[in-house]
Amino acid sequence: VPSRPTTKRSAADAGLSPVTSTDIARMAGVSRSTVSLILNDQDARFSPDTVERVRSCAAALGYVRSAAGRALVKGHSDFIVLVVPYATFVKLQEVAEALSADLAELGFSTVVHFNMKPSGDGQPSRLHHLVQTLRPAGVIDLGALSEEDDAFLARVGCPAFPRRDVEYNTRIGRVQAAHLYERGYTRLAYAFLSDDRDDPFGAGRAAGVAEFCAARGLPEPALIHVPIEADGAAAALTGLLAASGRPVGIACYNDEVAVALLFAAARLGVAVPGDAAIMGAEGFSIGQVISPRLTTVVSDVAQILAHIRHSIAGAFGRSGAPAEVPTPADAYSVLPGETT
């Protein structure tokens, strides 16, 4: 039975019927497959005239190909899921924006997913569900994926980026430790953020500090947990000073923790710098407007992005060059302030 061109539309759909490849074929006077091939850049085999006609018809009608149809036949969609940890994350929007732009250039659409630790009850995580229904072309991990998540993605054949080979977080810890050491502090401490959220980065950063200490023969860093709240921060600082003595160099999880400790020190009459040096991370702009100005670690977002970008282009890009992904060398540097 030859397919009659039915114009039947589900009346429930209030929206205008989206234009399909059939519409273009009709308008350009060619077949649907011709349209499909040309719009997928398989245009070598067609006359320039046909190609041009199809292209302009598509543009004229405002054609956007259906993700559903395409995903159905290809086995996966053109979406990339950017997975963000449930944690503090400065410059998130900047990062997301840059990655989205890159991926759009490669023909992908980006969506963001805030990941949480598995809720404990037997529920499948929302990430798993998302991956199974959306069937994305890939997943970009900003630090939220557990080993189990990784295994799951591998099992369903969904590629994840970046590969787990570069440890950004230990670098931050090392940079902090090196700076504190340079300023004359030989007894170091690491201050975790204590809040309700997950902390996928803290362990790596603390490890970076510990690594530095071990390499220099310094005593192991003391570990404290600091809430963003005056009394709690003061208590944490008091405990640390009792255990470690003075002076102590404190590498903080982020600038918020650093600010909390800074004002706790003022309240307790602890000299900064002097009795304690306090160093933040991931330079929040706010650390630079207070007094004393915070010493912190700033990250070169562009450089870190270049790394992710590269590994994605290698996997999906037309031309390969996937061989060597440049390892970010100087992604983190010290922004000197008045607290070390």
Add this chain to the structure above:
Amino acid sequence: VPSRPTTKRSAADAGLSPVTSTDIARMAGVSRSTVSLILNDQDARFSPDTVERVRSCAAALGYVRSAAGRALVKGHSDFIVLVVPYATFVKLQEVAEALSADLAELGFSTVVHFNMKPSGDGQPSRLHHLVQTLRPAGVIDLGALSEEDDAFLARVGCPAFPRRDVEYNTRIGRVQAAHLYERGYTRLAYAFLSDDRDDPFGAGRAAGVAEFCAARGLPEPALIHVPIEADGAAAALTGLLAASGRPVGIACYNDEVAVALLFAAARLGVAVPGDAAIMGAEGFSIGQVISPRLTTVVSDVAQILAHIRHSIAGAFGRSGAPAEVPTPADAYSVLPGETT
């Protein structure tokens, strides 16, 4: 030709073949349509035995229905896009998490999209492209949508929530102004955040302050723009004091702006409170650990969420009750500090 059960799989797909409704049908010994109906809660017409068998087979195989297949036939997917403005946004993850949980209960998957102002060049905005390819069941707007975006969504028939009837932002401005007035400040000012990002909220909040002033017969509030940077903030404050005189009550866009002005005041020898009162908004925890402690506006996230939640449930939920969406009454309150 009877469909042979082909097991052919594109070799490119490294992943295991996802389980389809056909697999369940085979396992349960029923037809695909039976499976589909039961899994869509149209199970009234089937024998309890059949229903149970299909359900358990689906669970056993870990079946997740393909968004592509469903979207193709229904005309839209089961995704909801949460659109987030390119602006400061505290508690974003908390909000996103809560909404995702709610929507999951209604059978939707949530993805987040960071929206930007149209780039100026003729490019269709990424939001438009996303809506056209993903064909979401709806869009939740956290303040990022322009009039044009709204029109676009209406045109393609994609519902947007919440409806533009409640003005959260003017409320914040009014709460700030009322508090400053109560503390004895009759000359008010509004301090916008001056940075690279968009500012979809500032105008509404400033309008709230202006509204309050007009109602009380106070002079119009002065407007200043404050960068999160010491010199710039000091310059802005100097300019304001020259124009408005002292004392002046400053309602700030957020706590970051407030902190910047607070330390600028210290540097300039301006007494806070006294010469100037400084009030933040959207209580950042950091405002509460510094000294002096910041007076700010805290929002009852749960209450605001309830409103969004309600309008969504009304539109999509099984049972209606869509009639009256409760208007959040006391969503914002003052957290008294030492700067007013």
Add this chain to the structure above:
DNA sequence: TTGTATGCGTTATCAA
């Protein structure tokens, strides 16, 4: 160089 036929997974409509 172009058109035809088929299948992807799901749902709606009908027939049994």
Add this chain to the structure above:
DNA sequence: TTGATAACGCATACAA
């Protein structure tokens, strides 16, 4: 109570 069948929009092997 259940099953067969025909769409939905797209991509592709193959026939013309």
